[in-house]
Amino acid sequence: MENLVCQSCESGHAHRYQKILFGDFGDEPHEQQHILCVKCARNMRKSLQNSDDHPAGITRSELIAQLDNFFASSGVFEICARCHQQGTGCCPPTCRVMGSRGCDPANKHGKTVFCSAFICGALINAISECDPQIGRVLKWIKKEVGPVEFHIYEMITRVPADAREPVRPLTLPRLYPNPSGLEEGNKIREKLPGLAEEVLEIRRAWREKESLE
Ligand code: SF4
Ligand code: SF4
Ligand SMILES: [Zn+2]
Ligand SMILES: [Zn+2]
Known part of the structure; x- marks a missing residue:
């Protein structure tokens, strides 16, 4: 572990914290890093709560719903199942x-x-083959x-504390950029199933390779 000093109170035992600021959809987000002890990070979070540095966008649950709608209407979820x-x-x-039966929509987390x-990657390539623009949009979102919620993902998937990504989120975005180009999942609905077998084959080959390592 690195030995970091808090930028605010100069106590030892500080951690790296990151804050992501989104612009418009497709623009590169800005990243701010702070080195803070747990107490100063808490204070900074509180003071940031009332600052409004976000452009117009959609909420976390609206973003998840938009992606889910796209994956359902395009047939992506069927391939994943x-x-x-x-x-x-x-x-x-x-x-x-x-x-x-996989990700449980009723789970409280x-x-x-x-x-x-x-x-x-295999599935993104298949989608890009059907519609390169949709493929670019999904790659950008990925x-x-x-990664803004990677830390939460690590917690809910029980990654051991010492194996977790050392940079913690300072605050999570209140609003996310609104994706454009995901309204019509059915545009690729006809062509995508024809590529499903190829994706599944790549995943089987990948698993075999993993099991040899
Ligand atoms: S590995 Fe690819 S195809 Fe399989 S569930 Fe994940 S995203 Fe879907
Ligand atoms: S990792 Fe967990 S929460 Fe994420 S999609 Fe899979 S089952 Fe759902
Ligand atoms: Zn401090
Ligand atoms: Zn610590």
Whole structure:
């Protein structure tokens, strides 16, 4: 572990904290880092609560709902269900939200923005083959938006404390950029199932490789 000094009160035993500021959809977000002890981080969180540094956007649950609608209408969820059935799904079995049939929508923890934005490379490639613009939108969300809740994902999937990402979120965004181009999942609904077998095959090959390592 690094030995960090709090930038505010100069006590030892500080941690790295990160705050992400989103602009418009597709613009690169700004990242601020602070090195703070737990007490100063708490104070800073409180003082940030009332500051309004966010542009117009949508809430966390609206974003998750938009992504879910897209994945349902495009047929992506069907491929993921088959992937989980064959034992190659990407949700870790340690997840507290996992029900007997995969992610449980009734679970009180609910799914994270990280989970909502995550799609494996094989599936993103298949989607991009159907519609390159939709593929770009999903890649951007996965890269820039999902990681904001990685810390929560680590908690609900029970990653051991010492294996967790050392940078903690200072505050979570109150609003997220509104994705454009995900309104019409049915645009790829016809073509995508034709690529499903290829995606599942890549996942089986990946699992075999993992088990050899
Ligand atoms: S590994 Fe890919 S296809 Fe399988 S559940 Fe995850 S995102 Fe879906
Ligand atoms: S919360 Fe995330 S990791 Fe857990 S089951 Fe749902 S989608 Fe998978
Ligand atoms: Zn301090
Ligand atoms: Zn500590």
